[in-house]
Amino acid sequence: MALIVHKYGGTSMGSAERIKNVARRVAKWRAAGHHIIVVPSAMSGETNRLLGLAREISERPDPRELDMIAATGEQVSIGLLAIALKDLGVAARSYTGWQVPIRTDSAYTKARIEAIDATRVNTDLAEGTVVIIAGFQGIDESNNITTLGRGGSDTSAVAVAAAFKAQECLIYTDVDGVYTTDPRIVSEARRLKVISFEEMLELASLGSKVLQIRSVEFAGKYRVPTRVLSSLTDPLMPIDEEFKSGTLITFEEDENMEQAVIAGIAFNRDEGKITLLQVPDRPGVAFQILGPVAEANIDVDMIIQNQSVNGTTDFSFTVHRTELDKTLEVLESKVKSQIGAREIRADAKVAKVSAVGIGMRSHVGIAAQMFETLFDEGINIQMISTSEIKISVIIDDKYLELAVRALHKAFGLDQPD
Amino acid sequence: MALIVHKYGGTSMGSAERIKNVARRVAKWRAAGHHIIVVPSAMSGETNRLLGLAREISERPDPRELDMIAATGEQVSIGLLAIALKDLGVAARSYTGWQVPIRTDSAYTKARIEAIDATRVNTDLAEGTVVIIAGFQGIDESNNITTLGRGGSDTSAVAVAAAFKAQECLIYTDVDGVYTTDPRIVSEARRLKVISFEEMLELASLGSKVLQIRSVEFAGKYRVPTRVLSSLTDPLMPIDEEFKSGTLITFEEDENMEQAVIAGIAFNRDEGKITLLQVPDRPGVAFQILGPVAEANIDVDMIIQNQSVNGTTDFSFTVHRTELDKTLEVLESKVKSQIGAREIRADAKVAKVSAVGIGMRSHVGIAAQMFETLFDEGINIQMISTSEIKISVIIDDKYLELAVRALHKAFGLDQPD
Numbered sequence: 001m002a003l004i005v006h007k008y009g010g011t012s013m014g015s016a017e018r019i020k021n022v023a024r025r026v027a028k029w030r031a032a033g034h035h036i037i038v039v040p041s042a043m044s045g046e047t048n049r050l051l052g053l054a055r056e057i058s059e060r061p062d063p064r065e066l067d068m069i070a071a072t073g074e075q076v077s078i079g080l081l082a083i084a085l086k087d088l089g090v091a092a093r094s095y096t097g098w099q100v101p102i103r104t105d106s107a108y109t110k111a112r113i114e115a116i117d118a119t120r121v122n123t124d125l126a127e128g129t130v131v132i133i134a135g136f137q138g139i140d141e142s143n144n145i146t147t148l149g150r151g152g153s154d155t156s157a158v159a160v161a162a163a164f165k166a167q168e169c170l171i172y173t174d175v176d177g178v179y180t181t182d183p184r185i186v187s188e189a190r191r192l193k194v195i196s197f198e199e200m201l202e203l204a205s206l207g208s209k210v211l212q213i214r215s216v217e218f219a220g221k222y223r224v225p226t227r228v229l230s231s232l233t234d235p236l237m238p239i240d241e242e243f244k245s246g247t248l249i250t251f252e253e254d255e256n257m258e259q260a261v262i263a264g265i266a267f268n269r270d271e272g273k274i275t276l277l278q279v280p281d282r283p284g285v286a287f288q289i290l291g292p293v294a295e296a297n298i299d300v301d302m303i304i305q306n307q308s309v310n311g312t313t314d315f316s317f318t319v320h321r322t323e324l325d326k327t328l329e330v331l332e333s334k335v336k337s338q339i340g341a342r343e344i345r346a347d348a349k350v351a352k353v354s355a356v357g358i359g360m361r362s363h364v365g366i367a368a369q370m371f372e373t374l375f376d377e378g379i380n381i382q383m384i385s386t387s388e389i390k391i392s393v394i395i396d397d398k399y400l401e402l403a404v405r406a407l408h409k410a411f412g413l414d415q416p417d
Numbered sequence: 418m419a420l421i422v423h424k425y426g427g428t429s430m431g432s433a434e435r436i437k438n439v440a441r442r443v444a445k446w447r448a449a450g451h452h453i454i455v456v457p458s459a460m461s462g463e464t465n466r467l468l469g470l471a472r473e474i475s476e477r478p479d480p481r482e483l484d485m486i487a488a489t490g491e492q493v494s495i496g497l498l499a500i501a502l503k504d505l506g507v508a509a510r511s512y513t514g515w516q517v518p519i520r521t522d523s524a525y526t527k528a529r530i531e532a533i534d535a536t537r538v539n540t541d542l543a544e545g546t547v548v549i550i551a552g553f554q555g556i557d558e559s560n561n562i563t564t565l566g567r568g569g570s571d572t573s574a575v576a577v578a579a580a581f582k583a584q585e586c587l588i589y590t591d592v593d594g595v596y597t598t599d600p601r602i603v604s605e606a607r608r609l610k611v612i613s614f615e616e617m618l619e620l621a622s623l624g625s626k627v628l629q630i631r632s633v634e635f636a637g638k639y640r641v642p643t644r645v646l647s648s649l650t651d652p653l654m655p656i657d658e659e660f661k662s663g664t665l666i667t668f669e670e671d672e673n674m675e676q677a678v679i680a681g682i683a684f685n686r687d688e689g690k691i692t693l694l695q696v697p698d699r700p701g702v703a704f705q706i707l708g709p710v711a712e713a714n715i716d717v718d719m720i721i722q723n724q725s726v727n728g729t730t731d732f733s734f735t736v737h738r739t740e741l742d743k744t745l746e747v748l749e750s751k752v753k754s755q756i757g758a759r760e761i762r763a764d765a766k767v768a769k770v771s772a773v774g775i776g777m778r779s780h781v782g783i784a785a786q787m788f789e790t791l792f793d794e795g796i797n798i799q800m801i802s803t804s805e806i807k808i809s810v811i812i813d814d815k816y817l818e819l820a821v822r823a824l825h826k827a828f829g830l831d832q833p834d
Binding site: 016019020050053054056057058060061062064065066068069071072075076078079080082083084086087093094096098099143144145 | 481503
């Protein structure tokens with residue numbers, strides 16, 4: 001008789017037939033005696049359609065009104081799912097963000113959840129009603145509709161699970177869990193049964209699409225046991241099997257004791273590299289370079305400044321690849337002559353490969369093993385960045401698959417548990 | 418510096434380009450110094466799309482959840498229009514029904530407006546902001562979303578105009594006003610510059626699609642001057658011309674003094690006729706016939722019971738044509754043998770033609786003139802029903818156009834004012 005939160009992504013809610021399948025699965029959980037809150041996303045493609053309409057009207061649509069429009073996608077989903085559940089004879093009721101209410105700050109299009117009022121929902125749950133809450137949305141203190149940004153329904157689900165002290169938050173999606181790496185690149189990639197919260201946070205920040213990073217932060221802050229699992233399985237499969245499927249994000253160090261040192265290899269091709277050659281090596285030069293970049297609202301990821309030679313140094317950093325041109329413009333117009341750099345080079349053909357694992361904390365030599373593996377494959381490392389449980393390298397784009405496969409094998413990730 | 422309410426229908430809001438045109442028109446009114454509240458409908462086709470999704474999932478979708486879904490159509494519209502206005506540099510802000518709030522009863526899919534809170538909207542209006550309020554929707558006392566039924570945005574607009582004591586409520590639509598009859602049938606049909614509230618109410622109840630009947634009732638209850646006019650004109654046409662265009666629904670008897678006796682000829686093919694032959698003529702028989710029909714939720718329009726001959730009579734009534742079969746079933750199973758009727762006949766090939774005009778109150782002989790005109794054309798009258806300002810007849814479907822043209826001419830409606 002636990003309270004379980006289910007979250008279904010846009011693909012799972014993508015058609016009438018799929019919504020009926022979601023309803024069958026939810027009905028099964030309810031019939032097993034669990035109290036259920038469901039947080040669905042908008043039907044796949046719907047949010048893009050709505051934002052596209054707004055952009056047809058204005059190149060810079062007002063953010064308050066964008067949220068007014070975008071929030072309707074989830075509102076349709078919750079109504080449809082409630083209808084599907086009632087059609088199965090299951091008591092169900094849908095609530096928008098404002099009806100709960102889910103209170104957020106006023107940062108339209110990227111609001112943060114501040115509080116969730118449990119009163120009304122608890123009344124329904126006590127009566128055995130399945131409660132369906134619109135993901136992705138809330139209201140600010142002036143009752144304006146806000147949205148949480150892309151992937152925000154994950155965050156809504158975890159926040160709801162935290163507010164209602166759910167036993168587990170099940171994130172149903174179109175993959176069946178978190179893998180040691182992308183199975184499309186490495187056929188030996190294995191699904192992780194458990195992953196630590198910190199590892200999941202690194203993976204999300206490295207661009208893993210499995211969970212939105214803020215949902216992982218929320219899960220961590222409130223220690224919400226969160227499971228990523230597939231909505232494409234038979235909706236009537238036994239519940240104890242579902243409880244063992246997918247990947248559980250855990251906060252129990254014990255469960256990780258037997259885990260491998262490295263949980264997985266992440267990668268992306270989203271970044272581009274900028275190098276300023278022969279920059280005078282004097283105090284404040286990094287700020288002179290990156291200040292104008294930040295002012296132009298460009299996010300910088302990795303930053304490297306080489307050892308100074310003859311009073312000058314080479315300065316490199318990476319930005320999202322789509323912002324490479326914009327970054328070059330800023331540097332050419334506002335930085336290059338001002339600091340006296342000789343030349344600026346941009347390289348879009350780079351890739352970032354990362355090894356992530358909390359085992360790094362207790363094991364030495366992980367970085368050395370990673371560099372050796374890449375060296376053995378003849379892959380040059382262009383930039384390095386590390387955190388307590390992660391090592392990332394920038395390499396030539398063309399070596400990406402080779403690097404991922406080699407590291408996956410070197411860290412024993414292809415071995416069964 | 419008057420307050421004017423604008424209402425735009427689904428066709429007027431049907432695309433990004435059309436929404437921009439609406440914004441240009443609203444901006445013009447605002448620039449002329451008027452305070453403006455806009456009530457838009459959902460984009461054309463959107464409400465049907467949303468209800469279609471619900472019906473894909475369930476044959477009998479839950480009404481609360483239907484309203485949850487259907488209300489999103491107008492929410493998208495208000496956001497898009499606000500974006501379009503801001504893009505023109507006009508301060509604008511959108512509000513859903515619950516944000517105003519517009520309070521209704523809890524009759525999902527056909528709720529009635531009970532109260533409109535003016536506080537928040539008045540603050541915006543005082544600052545010169547154009548306020549955009551979602552039509553068709555409200556919330557009940559438990560904060561459930563409700564909708565007002567098809568065409569409900571007209572009602573929202575008139576109710577808003579009443580609540581804010583607007584000088585005029587302008588209903589922009591894809592026709593440029595109310596006509597003496599349908600111009601597709603009678604090419605000499607003329608646009609009425611003014612029509613009395615009572616006449617408009619009769620026309621709406623006779624199936625005129627120009628205004629939803631409840632919006633006319635609302636206009637009458639609160640004496641809201643309401644104008645039907647075209648959104649297809651040049652949005653930048655002079656405001657004083659717009660104020661003279663369309664058809665004004667008026668409550669000033671004076672303005673109607675010079676009006677013709679008959680305002681217009683209405684008609685529809687929506688009804689079917691049922692006749693029970695040789696029904697025993699005894700007290701209570703009408704109830705015995707119509708009671709089971711009402712219980713089956715079938716609306717009856719016209720009813721006729723002929724003079725009794727030899728203790729039996731023929732009993733006829735009309736229902737919506739789509740309910741003819743269902744009505745027959747009810748009569749065959751629950752009425753025919755019980756009351757001892759000899760036979761039941763159904764006729765789908767009938768049409769209703771009506772002459773409407775408040776002039777009937779002061780002029781005698783209108784009915785006689787109508788019957789004579791039809792007789793001259795060799796058209797048999799099957800049923801007659803009258804109100805203080807209306808005469809309706811049921812005739813053979815095939816004579817519909819002939820009857821409308823003949824009556825339009827006989828009452829001088831083809832003559833210029």
